[in-house]
Amino acid sequence: MKLITQKIFIFLNLALFCSCGSKPTNTLETAAEKKPNILFIVVDDLRPELNFYGANHINSPSLDKLAGESLIFERAYCNIPVCGASRASLLTGARPTRKRFINAHIKKDEDYPEAISLPMLLKQNGYKTISNGKIYHYQNDDAEAWDEIWHPKSLWDYALAESQEIRKNTHRGLPFEAAKVHDSVYRDGKTALKVIQDLNKLKEANQPFFLTMGLSKPHLPFTAPQKYWDLYDRDKIELPESYIQPESTPRYAFHNFGELRQYENIPKKGDLPNALAKELIHGYYACVSYIDAQIGLVLDELKRLDLEDDTIVILWGDHGWNLGDHKLWSKHVTFETALRTPLIIKVPGKTKGLKTNAITEFIDVYPSLAELTSIEIPDTVDGKSFVPIINRKSVEKNWAVSKFKDAVTLIKGDLFYTEWVKDDGVAYARMLFDHKTDPLELDNLSEKPQYQDKVIELSKELRQKWGKDFLTK
Structure with missing residues (x-):
């Protein structure tokens, strides 16, 4: 009964949204030539x-169902663990360098204006392109690539008047909120409604679409309807096994998680009290369940409109997030917890719950979607297509490179090798973890005598693979 009521509420609310953008242009494609649609779902901090x-402890039935119809990348890595840079890098297919795509506040238009972005490439090849929610960090970045840009209106994403008042009078407000409100009160619920509206509009157009759904949760603050908090028993939540900062790990690897410290009632230094840490983990889980429900509504509508068989669905989190791992919170490090991300792609007729252990980088998404839509890949793209994996073939590439500030990490096989380098490329610190024996990254091997030959080998390989323009652009 609740599901029926919610769907009725959704369709009633669709009328509240204006029909933005110009009328789609008809194409001359025959049914045989029609390009696949793309539903592009981006989740912040997933x-x-x-x-x-x-x-086996997060309630996410919609994501589980989608994964069962998709190719699941077990080893997908962002190229930089911060939202603005990660998104710009993926959407251009270009590697971050010492000066390009370096933090949350970069703009594609400023850092790499000459690159043809993925939405621009698709637009130039007959696609209707719609940006909904957070796709780039800044709403109007790469504006020419979109037929329409839409963002939800929300008062700092707090539902309760008292939370809004605290936010009004402080820098960030409370780090979490549970409110007995409808899903559409928060911005991701509004985004789901907009995407559903778009699907209904696009259904009538004889034009392929690149439709995006940029979800803001589970980014801080952890605000979600009460019913999603109620899915979890906080007494059963445990701190991570890696809740430790070993002496062997360089101090450069850690930070004071300033992103979280800006919120009210968070200590300005030191470890968090265990009760607060568990409340934050609880809030994160609630937010994941909340966005899962919004994704489910959109996927149900895709199916109801008979668009499912004509639409590629790709879902990715812009980077990982520390939930107490290494006694850290937020991203901004090169531990696997910040670099490894969810990435799944559903290609009708080709994927069905398959998994791959192939090491994949976010810059590989662009050329893969270009290949799946039979569009030539621009020269500015650094990534390599993973379409052979979709076709159940092997790929030669077995490595990834990620960076954050001075830290640059080579991921190869079970090894995670990081160097902190100066502008001239000279290293001033390093760490090496072997995930075969140390998956939690607690034993830095880089200074141990028996690993020095391996360090020299990996250091050379890192420089070969971080990109020819890494130090100069």
């Missing part, structure tokens, strides 16, 4: 702590 990645 960890691969989901059932289809081996976890």
Whole structure:
């Protein structure tokens, strides 16, 4: 009964949205030539702590269902663990460098204006392109690539008057909120309604579409309807096994998680009290369940409109997130908890719950979607297509490179090798973890005598693979 009521509410609310953008242009494509649609779902701060990645404690039935119809990348890595840079890098297919795509506040238009972005490429090839929610960090970045840009209006994403008042009078407000409100009160609920409206509009157009759904949760603050908090028993939530900062790990690897410290009632320094840490983990889980429900509504509508068989669905989290791992919160490090991300793609007729252990980088998404839509890949793209994996073939590439500030990490096989380098490329610190024996990254091997030959080898390989323009652009 609740589901029926919610769907009725959704369709009633669709009328509240204006029909933005120009009327789609008809194409001359025949049915045989028609390009696939793309539903592009971006989730902010999503960890691969989901059932289809081996976890069993987060309630996410919609994501689980989508994964069962998709190719699941077990080893997908962002190229930089901060939202603005990660998104711009993925959407251009270009590697971050010492000066390009370096933090949350970059703009594609300023950092790499000459690159043809993925939405621009698709637009130039007959696609209707719609940006909904947070796709780039800044709403009007790469504006020419979109036929329409839409953002939800929300008062700092707090539903309760008292929370809004605290936010009004402080820098960030409370780090979490549970409110007995409808899903559409928060911005991601509004985004789901807009995407559903778009699907209904696009259904009538004889034009392929690149439709995006940028979800803001589970980014801080952890605000979600009460019913999603109620899915979890906080007494059963445990701190991570890696809740430690070993002496062997360089101090450069850690930070004071300033992103979280800006919120009210968070200590300005030191470890968090255990009760507060568990409340934050609880809030994160609630937000994942909340966005899962919004994704489910959109996927149900895609099916109801008979668009499912004509639409590629790709879902990714812009980077990982620390939930107490290494006694850290937020991203901004090169531990696997910040670099490894969820990435799944559903290609009608080709994927059905398959998994791959192939090491994949976010810059590989662009050329893969270009290949799936039979569009030539621009020269500015650094990534390599993973379409052979979709076709159940092997790929030669077995590595990834990620960076944050001075830290640059080579991921190869079970090894995670990081160097902190100066502008001239000279290293001033390093760490090496072997995930075969140390998956939690607690034993830095880089200074141990028996690993020095391996360090020299990995250091050379890192420089070969971080990109020819890494130090100069």
